[in-house]
Amino acid sequence: MQIGFNNDIRPILRGRDIKRYSYNWAGLWIINTHNGYIDSKGNKIPRVDIEEHPTLKLHFDSYYDKLIVRSDKGDTPYNLRNCAYIGDFARQKIVYPNMASEFVAVYDKEGYMTNQKCFIITSETENLEYLTSVLNSKLNFWYFKLIGATLGASGYEMSKIFVEKLPIIKPSFENSNLIKSITYLASEILKFKKENKDASLEAQEVDSMIYKLYNLSIEEIELIESKG
DSSP states (O other): OOOOTTOSEEEEEOGGGEETTEEOOOSOEEEOOOOOEEOTTSOEEOOOOGGGOHHHHHHHHTTHHHHHTOTTBOSSTTSBOOOTTGGGGGSOEEEEESEESSOOOEEEOSOOEEOTTEEEEEOSSSOHHHHHHHHHSHHHHHHHHHHSEEOGGGOEEOOHHHHTTSOOOOOOTTTHHHHHHHHHHHHHHHHHHHTTOOOHHHHHHHHHHHHHHTTOOHHHHHHHHHTO
16 A cells, blocks of 8 residues: 555554564554655655644644653654654665564555664665565575674664675676566566566575575575575
8 A cells, every 4th residue: 555655644564563574564663754854856844743633633632741751852842853854754775674584674655654673774866676586685694693693582683883894786887687676576576576476586586596696606605595
């Protein structure tokens, strides 16, 4: 479904909801009484005026004693504090959890918000579907296990300090056809996942294409495959 970007009540994803190429939305929503922000086009979006939303105000007023003592309130007790990146949730983005048993990421263009257990990557110029494929690949997870931090039985910590070290091959004239194929398959996988269809063969094909993109030898591929 397409989520309206101007809704004051928005769907939210948690870290645990993020899967490989997909998400399982738990039906949770967040009341987004933001304090105003500048959107990706440079437009100034004014703060939400609670007086224009009497139903929400009535709900909030039942918690007013707690709202008034918040240290993170905005211009009014009803508003959220300033958030420089709040407009980014409405943009196309990659969402991945801050910890997981394996590296998983999903491409989102429907405007979901996230809780503090997620990271997002936004860009209007980079091919985010291709980048999502690389992040979800067996090659990436194999490498991430070498440089990332383990959390014991909880899995791995996928903090920015580790993710920004991942070697990502940039699109070029020489690899454009291969990356185009990877991007197409990533889009197909996301579509299949939304329709609850099996996309394992397509994911395997993407892994094979990424091995080719990174020019891995048969021996290197066998090593990565053997590590799961």
